[in-house]
Amino acid sequence: MKGEVIKKLNELAEDVIRKAERGENPYILIPIRGITNVIYDEKNRRIILGDKVSKRYFLNVAHAKKFMQTFLVAAFCHQLLKEGIHASLRETFYSLKRTLPGSKENTFDTQDESDPIIVDLEVTLDLLREQLHLNADARGRLVGDVIIKDRGDTIDCSKLGSGGWFIPSNVEDIEFKNINAEFVLVVEKVGAFERLHEDKFWQKHKCILISTVGQPARGCRRLIQRLAYEFGLPIYVFVDADSYGFYIYSVIKYGSMSLAHISDRLGTHTAKFIGLTISDIDKYGLQNFTIKANELDIKRAQELLKYKWFQSPEWQKEIKLMIERKVKAELEALASKGLRYVSDVYLPTKIKNKEFLD
Amino acid sequence: MKGEVIKKLNELAEDVIRKAERGENPYILIPIRGITNVIYDEKNRRIILGDKVSKRYFLNVAHAKKFMQTFLVAAFCHQLLKEGIHASLRETFYSLKRTLPGSKENTFDTQDESDPIIVDLEVTLDLLREQLHLNADARGRLVGDVIIKDRGDTIDCSKLGSGGWFIPSNVEDIEFKNINAEFVLVVEKVGAFERLHEDKFWQKHKCILISTVGQPARGCRRLIQRLAYEFGLPIYVFVDADSYGFYIYSVIKYGSMSLAHISDRLGTHTAKFIGLTISDIDKYGLQNFTIKANELDIKRAQELLKYKWFQSPEWQKEIKLMIERKVKAELEALASKGLRYVSDVYLPTKIKNKEFLD
Structure with a gap:
C-alpha cells in the first residue's frame, strides 16, 4: 500500500516536470469540492463528488502560490512515508511554514491555508490523508x-x-x-x-x-x-x-x-x-x-x-x-x-x- | 471504602429522623460553594472551600423542595452502592424525575436542578461523587x-x-x-x-x-x-x-x-x-x-x-x-x-x- 502511495506522489511530480520540459504550463487537476459538486449516489448509498474538476496552473498569478503549497505538502508527505512517521495537520503547518528567501512572502501564513491544501491533495490523488501519513484528531x-x-x-x-x-x-x-x-x-x-x-x-x-x-x-x-x-x-x-x-x-x-x-x-x-x-x-x-x-x-x-x-x-x-x-x-x-x-x-x-x- | 460511604449516607438520614422525632425542624449543613467561600490554601498549595456553611431546612417553604431533592439523590446513591452499579449525572436525573402524586409538581424539572444537588451532597458528605457511584464524563x-x-x-x-x-x-x-x-x-x-x-x-x-x-x-x-x-x-x-x-x-x-x-x-x-x-x-x-x-x-x-x-x-x-x-x-x-x-x-x-x- 505504502509503495502505491509513494508512486502516486511521484507521478504527480513527474507529470509536472514532463509538462515543463515540453514547454507547457504545468497544471494539476483538482476535483471541485464545493456544494455544487456534491451529489448523492443512490445506488451505492453514499454522498460523493461529481465530476467537475478545476486546473491549478503553475504559471498563473492567481494559482502560483497554491501550486507551490500543494507541492510543499506533497513533498512533506513523501518524506513522512519514507521515514515511516506520521504528522498531525498542525505539525504539517509548522513544519512547512517559512519565509521565502529574498522576499517577505511566507509559504503558509496560518493553518487555515495548509489544511485545505491537504484536502486538495487527498482528492487529487484519491487517497486518504491517513494514507499520506497525515493524522486527524483522535476520538473514540x-x-x-x-x-x-x-x-x-x-x-x-x-x-x-x-x-x-x-x-x-x-x-x-x-x-x-x-x-x-x-x-x-x-x-x-x-x-x-x-x-x-x-x-x-x-x-x-x-x-x-x-x-x-x-x-x-x-x-x-x-x-x-x-x-x-x-x-x-x-x-x-x-x-x-x-x-x-x-x-x-x-x-x-x-x-x-x-x-x-x-x-x-x-x-x-x-x-x-x-x-x-x-x-x-x-x-x-x-x-x-x-x-x-x-x-x-x-x-x-x-x-x-x-x-x-x-x-x-x-x-x-x-x-x-x-x-x-x-x-x-x-x-x-x-x-x-x-x-x-x-x-x-x-x-x-x-x-x-x-x-x-x- | 464502600462501607464508609454507605455509613455516611445512613448518618445523614438518621440525623434528620432524630431531629424530627425530637420535634425539631430537621436540617442539613451544606458548606457554601460560591466564590465568596473559595480560598487559596498556601501551605498545602490548593484551592479550597472556607468554613462558611448554610442550613437547608425541611420546614421552610424556600428550602423544602431542595431538601426533598437532596434526599432523593442520597437514596438513589444508596441504591447504586448496594447494587454495585454506577450512573451518569444524566441517568440520575431521568431516574429521579417524576410527578409527585396528587400534584403537578415534578421532583426535578431539568438536569440543571439535579446536577447542583449532586455537588451539594458531595460537599456535605465530604465525598467524591465517584465514591457515591455517580460518574462524570470520561476523557483521557x-x-x-x-x-x-x-x-x-x-x-x-x-x-x-x-x-x-x-x-x-x-x-x-x-x-x-x-x-x-x-x-x-x-x-x-x-x-x-x-x-x-x-x-x-x-x-x-x-x-x-x-x-x-x-x-x-x-x-x-x-x-x-x-x-x-x-x-x-x-x-x-x-x-x-x-x-x-x-x-x-x-x-x-x-x-x-x-x-x-x-x-x-x-x-x-x-x-x-x-x-x-x-x-x-x-x-x-x-x-x-x-x-x-x-x-x-x-x-x-x-x-x-x-x-x-x-x-x-x-x-x-x-x-x-x-x-x-x-x-x-x-x-x-x-x-x-x-x-x-x-x-x-x-x-x-x-x-x-x-x-x-x-
Missing part, C-alpha cells in the same frame, strides 16, 4: 471480544477493564484477529457506553461496543467501516432522538458533504439506526422525559427532511414527528424505566425484532 | 510501562498499539501494579500524544504518557493524583504557551474554583509545568511561529496574573511577557525544528536541566 473508545494487532502489540479488547481501547487517529495499519462478535453497537455518548459496558452488554450479546465520543472522528468512522466491510458485521447506531443524533447516524452511514470525496472509505452504507426514535417516546412511555426542541433543532430537522438520503417513508415520518411535536429525547430518558432497562430490554428487543431504520 | 488516554488491574482485568499499558488505554470516568477502584516509570508526562493535546507515542518517548525516557484530550476530566485528574501521591511520581504538564494552557496546568495542580471542595482529591500540588513557556519563543527561536493573542487571551492572562497561585516571580514574568508582547504559541511550533525535535531535544533537555515552572 472500543471494547469487545476482538483481538487487534497494532504496532507489534496484540491487544485483547475484552480485557481492558472499565476503560477500553482508545481508538487512534490512524487505523490503516491495524489488523483484526479473532473477532468473536455478531454485530457492532455504535453509541455517541460516553455515558451510554459506560452503562452498556458496566452491564456487560457486549458479553451477553456478543458485540463490539464503540463510542464515538461526540461527532465521530475520521479514525473511528474508518474503523467502523473496516469492521462492516471486511468482516460483514452489522452496524447499529444508537444516538439521541434529535436532529443532531440523526445527523451523526447519517455521517457514519453516508459520509458528509465536506468529506464527500472519501465517503467510499469513511462511510458504512450498511449501518442501521437502532434508536432512539421519536416514535419510541410513545412506544416506551417516555412522554414525561422529553425536551422541547428549540428553533435550531427544528431548522436542522427541516434540512434533514430535504436530504436525499433521508427520503424513506420511515425517516420522513420520524423527522416530521419531531417538527410537528417540537420535541426531542435523550437516550438516557430510558433510565426512567430503570438504569438497566436499556441493556436488558430496549436494545435486545430492537435487535430481536429487527426494528431498525435504514 | 494513557500509555506506559504500567500494569493496571480493573474489574478483574489485568491491563498492560505498554502493549496497547498506537491507541492506548481510554481513561474511564471512575478510577476509584483501579489498582496499579508494577509501575516501571520515573515520571508522568501529561499533555493536553491528542496530536502531541500521538507524536510522543510514535517516537516511543515513554519507552526511551521511562515515563507514563497521558493526554487529557482537552480540559482534563475528573477521572483523568484523579488518576494523575493517584500516580503522584501513591507512587511518588513527578508530574510534568506540557501544554500550549497561552492563558488556556496555563489554566489547564493550574487545574491539574491546584484544583478549580468550581470544584474547590475536592481539590484535595483531584489536585496534584506536586505537578510542574514543563512548557511551552513564552520565554521558550526566544530561547528556541520560535519567533516566526507564534500567534497573535486576541482580546480574550489577554483578558484571561490578566486574570491569571491576579490569582494567588500564580504569584511566583517566574510565573508573573511569563504571564506579563504574554500580555506585553500580545503573543502566544502552540506546542506544535516546535515542529518547525523538525518533527522529532520535541521528543529528541526539547523535552529531554528540560527534564535533564530541571527547567520547570512550579
Whole structure:
C-alpha cells in the first residue's frame, strides 16, 4: 500500500516536470469540492463528488502560490512515508511554514491555508490523508471480544477493564484477529457506553461496543467501516432522538458533504439506526422525559427532511414527528424505566425484532 | 471504602429522623460553594472551600423542595452502592424525575436542578461523587510501562498499539501494579500524544504518557493524583504557551474554583509545568511561529496574573511577557525544528536541566 502511495506522489511530480520540459504550463487537476459538486449516489448509498474538476496552473498569478503549497505538502508527505512517521495537520503547518528567501512572502501564513491544501491533495490523488501519513484528531473508545494487532502489540479488547481501547487517529495499519462478535453497537455518548459496558452488554450479546465520543472522528468512522466491510458485521447506531443524533447516524452511514470525496472509505452504507426514535417516546412511555426542541433543532430537522438520503417513508415520518411535536429525547430518558432497562430490554428487543431504520 | 460511604449516607438520614422525632425542624449543613467561600490554601498549595456553611431546612417553604431533592439523590446513591452499579449525572436525573402524586409538581424539572444537588451532597458528605457511584464524563488516554488491574482485568499499558488505554470516568477502584516509570508526562493535546507515542518517548525516557484530550476530566485528574501521591511520581504538564494552557496546568495542580471542595482529591500540588513557556519563543527561536493573542487571551492572562497561585516571580514574568508582547504559541511550533525535535531535544533537555515552572 505504502509503495502505491509513494508512486502516486511521484507521478504527480513527474507529470509536472514532463509538462515543463515540453514547454507547457504545468497544471494539476483538482476535483471541485464545493456544494455544487456534491451529489448523492443512490445506488451505492453514499454522498460523493461529481465530476467537475478545476486546473491549478503553475504559471498563473492567481494559482502560483497554491501550486507551490500543494507541492510543499506533497513533498512533506513523501518524506513522512519514507521515514515511516506520521504528522498531525498542525505539525504539517509548522513544519512547512517559512519565509521565502529574498522576499517577505511566507509559504503558509496560518493553518487555515495548509489544511485545505491537504484536502486538495487527498482528492487529487484519491487517497486518504491517513494514507499520506497525515493524522486527524483522535476520538473514540472500543471494547469487545476482538483481538487487534497494532504496532507489534496484540491487544485483547475484552480485557481492558472499565476503560477500553482508545481508538487512534490512524487505523490503516491495524489488523483484526479473532473477532468473536455478531454485530457492532455504535453509541455517541460516553455515558451510554459506560452503562452498556458496566452491564456487560457486549458479553451477553456478543458485540463490539464503540463510542464515538461526540461527532465521530475520521479514525473511528474508518474503523467502523473496516469492521462492516471486511468482516460483514452489522452496524447499529444508537444516538439521541434529535436532529443532531440523526445527523451523526447519517455521517457514519453516508459520509458528509465536506468529506464527500472519501465517503467510499469513511462511510458504512450498511449501518442501521437502532434508536432512539421519536416514535419510541410513545412506544416506551417516555412522554414525561422529553425536551422541547428549540428553533435550531427544528431548522436542522427541516434540512434533514430535504436530504436525499433521508427520503424513506420511515425517516420522513420520524423527522416530521419531531417538527410537528417540537420535541426531542435523550437516550438516557430510558433510565426512567430503570438504569438497566436499556441493556436488558430496549436494545435486545430492537435487535430481536429487527426494528431498525435504514 | 464502600462501607464508609454507605455509613455516611445512613448518618445523614438518621440525623434528620432524630431531629424530627425530637420535634425539631430537621436540617442539613451544606458548606457554601460560591466564590465568596473559595480560598487559596498556601501551605498545602490548593484551592479550597472556607468554613462558611448554610442550613437547608425541611420546614421552610424556600428550602423544602431542595431538601426533598437532596434526599432523593442520597437514596438513589444508596441504591447504586448496594447494587454495585454506577450512573451518569444524566441517568440520575431521568431516574429521579417524576410527578409527585396528587400534584403537578415534578421532583426535578431539568438536569440543571439535579446536577447542583449532586455537588451539594458531595460537599456535605465530604465525598467524591465517584465514591457515591455517580460518574462524570470520561476523557483521557494513557500509555506506559504500567500494569493496571480493573474489574478483574489485568491491563498492560505498554502493549496497547498506537491507541492506548481510554481513561474511564471512575478510577476509584483501579489498582496499579508494577509501575516501571520515573515520571508522568501529561499533555493536553491528542496530536502531541500521538507524536510522543510514535517516537516511543515513554519507552526511551521511562515515563507514563497521558493526554487529557482537552480540559482534563475528573477521572483523568484523579488518576494523575493517584500516580503522584501513591507512587511518588513527578508530574510534568506540557501544554500550549497561552492563558488556556496555563489554566489547564493550574487545574491539574491546584484544583478549580468550581470544584474547590475536592481539590484535595483531584489536585496534584506536586505537578510542574514543563512548557511551552513564552520565554521558550526566544530561547528556541520560535519567533516566526507564534500567534497573535486576541482580546480574550489577554483578558484571561490578566486574570491569571491576579490569582494567588500564580504569584511566583517566574510565573508573573511569563504571564506579563504574554500580555506585553500580545503573543502566544502552540506546542506544535516546535515542529518547525523538525518533527522529532520535541521528543529528541526539547523535552529531554528540560527534564535533564530541571527547567520547570512550579
